[in-house]
Amino acid sequence: MKIINDYILKETKMSIVFGITLFTFIFLIEMIVSMMESILVRGLSIIDVSRMISFYLPMILSQTIPMGIFLGIMITFGNLTRNNEITALNSMGVSLNKLLKPIIGIGVVGTIFIFFLQESLIPRSYIKLQQISYKMIYENPVFQLKDRVLIDGISEYKIYIDSINKKTKDAENVLVMINDKKSEYPTLVLGKTAYWEDAALLLNDADFYKHDEKGNVSVTGNFEKKRVPFTSYFEDIKVKIKDIEGMNIKQLLSEIKTRDKIEILPYIVEINRKIAVPMSTIALAILGVLLSIGNARTGKGVNFGIGIIVIFLYIVLLNIGMVLAYRSIISPFLGVWFPNIVLYIYTLFLYSRKVRLV
Incomplete structure (x- = not known):
């Protein structure tokens, strides 16, 4: 079984890297266009702009890793299904539960890594972004120190x-x-x-x-x-990122202690988001397998399309829930966790059907 697990992990690795890179690039497109404008119009250094983008990466990766893992697993298991490798593994007595073991491991590792980004790298990256933004401002012609x-x-x-x-x-x-x-x-x-x-x-x-x-x-x-x-x-030209997004959970909890009841709502919503989004990784990893196996006629384009639709729906539900939570229409817990609840229920429903077929 170790050989099969190693084979699945090997086949999945490059697809996951592709998925994460794709979604990260999509998130970066608008920023890159804006930065190119700054380089051409304001005369900013390409090196400084590149550094600024690199400091944004931990924040973006914390959102794109679950999506990339989901899409990468769908692509991998779609290929294995079309090549009848899943059928061959089933004939050897490899059950769905055994196939899911390395995938769950990937989901757990992805979840832990996102928590590491949120709790350690993102707060530091936010500070670096502030520092480099000041440096870029000082090098702006308005602030340059010159003779006379x-x-x-x-x-x-x-x-x-x-x-x-x-x-x-x-x-x-x-x-x-x-x-x-x-x-x-x-x-x-x-x-x-x-x-x-x-x-x-x-x-x-x-x-x-x-x-x-x-x-x-x-x-x-x-x-x-x-x-x-x-x-x-x-203050008017600082990095356009909410301070709350650059905080880890410990910092958010500290801020809540110093705020009034009316002011703590955004912090509670953000704490729930910082837990809910990483926890979606495991369900998305399992769902990627379940949506891909069992239909050998499904092409790469179909799997890719299904993956995009699922991710789009998750993002839409999450954003709607957060907006409703910010307006106190629903509780922060329900607003942020509702997409995860739907995701896990659907995953369990699909698992109960597939486990009887595979």
Whole structure:
């Protein structure tokens, strides 16, 4: 039986890789088009864009692995059925339960790996995405530090840079004008050197001058280091991903403790989603076998089509359930788990029919 299990795993491996790659590429198409626009129009580095896409991969894989496993198993067992290999295995006394053992193993491994992505890699990838987004913003022409340049595309700030140190790459003799709503005269901050750090311009040895309504200097001071934040500007151009999606279950539970009852609903929905989606992998793996065996006339195109329809229905039901849960029409548990309940019931129903035939 070990030889048969190894053979099934060998035949399934490449098909699963194909399935996961296909669905991952579909998810990435829109992002790639958007990134190409950023490269051509905004002059972003191809390397930085590639890195950003790579940090998105764990988030995408957590959704595409169940789909890819399902499609890959359907393709494999469809081929085995058409080549009469399933019939040959049945004649040797290999039952459906024995055929399903390595497939269930694949589903379990896939489930564990998705949990690993969600609980470990995705939170880290989210942080990396934030960091690289800042880097890409700093390299935007609006933020580039150059000799004798005036940066005035940043809301209430204007920055004048006299020169750039060729060795340290720091700006020298920097003037920052901060518009004051209470006065028509801006607050002036003069720094000997400056450089970007996170979402702020950090000035060394900085003097500041605040003016009153008549234009007279009313307040002055000196700082060894002066941080000029640009948080409000950067919030509009951060990575477009909900913070909640970048959290693991432990972080979500911690957030729930600090929120009001009205605010915790999205976190409860997300926790259920992070458990339900990985748990669908085992049912989809088994269903891939059950839908493929027993009909030797079914072609690859038919199996592929059935697979796409099943996945499409699962995604639609999941999204509808989450929307209803967010609006408090149904409970978060029912909204998120209903597709899994339907999936497992259908899998058990199909198994009860196939086990008598195979």
